[in-house]
Amino acid sequence: MSGAGGTTAARLLIRAGGDIPVDTPRVPAREAAKHELSKPMYHENDPNLLQRGLDRLWDWIGDLLNTASGAAPGGPLGLVVLVLVVIGLVAALWWRLGTPHRTARSADTLFFDDSPRSxxxxxxxAEAHACAHRWNEAxxxxxxxxxxSLEERALLTPRPGRxxxxxxxxxxxxxxxxxxxLHAAAxxxxxxxxxxxxxxxxAYLAVRALDLDLETAKPLLTPAAQGAAE
Structure with a gap:
């Protein structure tokens, strides 16, 4: 390589015809080098796409943790304490609110199937399930x-989807x-x-006792009683 007037040229001495040296300018020489280096033989040991992605991910996580530990009071130890506190809060909320399945209810299949029973x-x-200790089903x-029973006594109007x-x-x-x-049983x-x-x-015995007490309970059907119950 030689420089003249700020321009660097790569000189390739190629014997052609009458042994006349041929000068190759910088840009073609660079393109030729890139073409040469792009051959698979030079990239046999390069990491694959997945490995490169994982490397970038771990680098990003490392940078994020370093930034967080620098901003958190107490440095890395403070960050660990903060993470444990967040985990504890999430666990407490999960225990208090229960699993999300409560919200995914289907009102039209809440009580009775396609073959109504008395x-x-x-x-x-219920008693059969209780004898087998299947308390949920009981x-x-x-x-x-x-x-x-309340429907049979006309205290509730039969209504699908209740x-x-x-x-x-x-x-x-x-x-x-x-x-x-009644609200506790529900x-x-x-x-x-x-x-x-x-x-x-x-839990089952409490619902069973309510059922037995309701069998002999006398309803109050006056408007005043209904308003007080509301």
Whole structure:
């Protein structure tokens, strides 16, 4: 290579014809070098696309952690404490609110299937589940028995798509003395059906006792009583 007037030229001495040297300017020489270096033989040990992507990802994470540790009080140790606090808050919220399945409810299949059964049949199914210690199913069938029994007594109007909360609210008007327990039973039904919770024997016995008490409960059908229940 030689420089003249600020221009560098690569001189390739090629014997051609009458042994006349041929000068190759800088740009063609650079293109020729790039073409030569682009051959696969020079890139056999280069990292593949995935490896390059992972390298950039780890570099980015490292830079992010370095920046965060510099900004957090106490440096890297403070960052670790901050992450643990955030994890603890998320865990506490998850435990308090339950799993997201509660919101994904289907109102039209809340209580009864395509083959309606009587209250007595739901009670029998509940007792069978309870004998097998299947408490979730026992609670569900007993709550269905309560609703079906109230419908059979004309205290509730049969209505497809009624939710447990709606049934408890409607039944609480003619039965205000049992309104609180009705809402508790509806909550238990929702917890085991949509909230991913597990019922136990005590939960089932509470719903069963409510069902038995409602059988002999006398409704208050006056407008004043209904307004007070609301």
């Amino acid at each position: 209250a007595a049949e739901h009670r029998a199914a 609670v569900q069938e007993r709550m269905r028995a309560i609703v079906r 939710t447990a909360d709606e049934a408890a609210a409607e039944a609480g008007r003619p039965l205000p003395a049992h309104a609180t327990r 909550r238990e039904f929702d917890d085991v059906t949509y909230g991913g919770r597990t019922a136990d024997q005590q």
